Amino acid sequence: MKNPFESGKIRVTSVYGKRGDAFHKGMDLVGVSSLRVVAVEDATVGVSTIITDHGNRTWEWGNYVRLDLDDGRRLYHCHLANRLVKTGERVRKGQVLGIAGETGNATGVHLHWELRPAGYSTESLNISEWSGIPNKIGTYDPSPTESAPETPSPAPGKESFYVGETVKIKQGAVYTNGVKVPKKYLGVPYTVEEVKPGRVLIAELYSWVADEYLEKAAGSSGADAVIRVGDRVKIVSGAKYTNGVKVPVRYLGVPMTVAQVREGRVLISELNSWVPRQYVEKI
Ligand SMILES: [Zn+2]
Structure with a gap:
């Protein structure tokens, strides 16, 4: 899988292909751990520019870099916050082209990545097929063997805790070292200081307690409320x-x-x- 970000996972936020009545000619990607957009192949910079005249539809791309690949195909990197290469320059695979941003017609920081055939065509090629990044909304790891083990995401329906949240310790709780949590600490609001898979560090007690013994002490709205999908x-x-x-x-x-x-x-x-x-x- 090709990774247009310097390292880490890629989140696909919009796929290549039909999008409502329109056709999305590229993929929208977010670098989960890096904002640095890189060349995925050795290439020549065909264009590095920004068009600000709204009479020209290319303004929608904001800061963009077009790489002319050695096979003639053209690869567009759009909505960059800035550009670190110049038109005509030769770039090497892995070289930083710019920083992902939201210039032009963009909502949220993302890279619009688009591949076009050789020659001056406005047609697009299927960049998902070319890059190996699945054409489906989700997060993908281009180098699973090199990355650190992932924190397991909570099972559906099971809530996870977050730093700064208020929690209470349930009856029968034990610390992760097996010692019983004294009764006086049960049911009292505490603050989460650190979160690890399956356990939480309670700031006031400076002790780790397993998730199963914790419950959220949360309101139904405001900063402390439990947030769910669709809220x-x-x-x-x-x-x-x-x-x-x-x-x-x-x-x-x-x-x-x-x-x-x-x-x-x-x-x-x-x-x-x-x-x-x-x-x-x-x-
Ligand atoms: Zn896009």
Whole structure:
């Protein structure tokens, strides 16, 4: 599988092909652990530019880099926050072309990656087939053997805990070292300091307790509420995406929909972006 990001997993947020009445000529991708967009082959930079004239539809691509591959096909990298290569330059496989962004007509930081045949055609090729990235919304690991073991995602219906959340310890609880949790600590609100698969570090007790002995001490709305897929939420001011990029002010306080929930983060449907749980409030 080709990875247009410097390292780590790739999240497909929009597939190649029919999208409503339109045809999406590329794939929309988010680098889960890197924003650095790289050349997947040795190539020549055919174009590195931004078009700001809205009379020209190419403005929608924002900052973009077109690589002319050695077989003549053309590979487009769009919506970049910036460009680190110049038109005419020769680039090597793995060289950074720019940083993923949301310039042009984009909602949320992502890379629009599009492959076109040799020559000046506006036709697109199936970039999923070419790259090996599945044409299906999801997260993929291009190098599973090199990456660290993944934290198992919680079983469906089972909630995970997140740092900063308020929890209570249930009756009969034991610490992970097997010692019984004293009665006086049961049912009292505590703060989650760290989360590991299957266990949580309780800040006030400085002790690890298994998930099964914990319950959320949460309200039905606001910052502490349990967030589930489909919930309406808003993003609070000062928020950053999980990749560290600031969430633009225009998205703050606006009702949005939860597409996915993972340990400590929430995928916002309208933005196609992950936001840390602490910046999301249920409305
Ligand atoms: Zn796209």
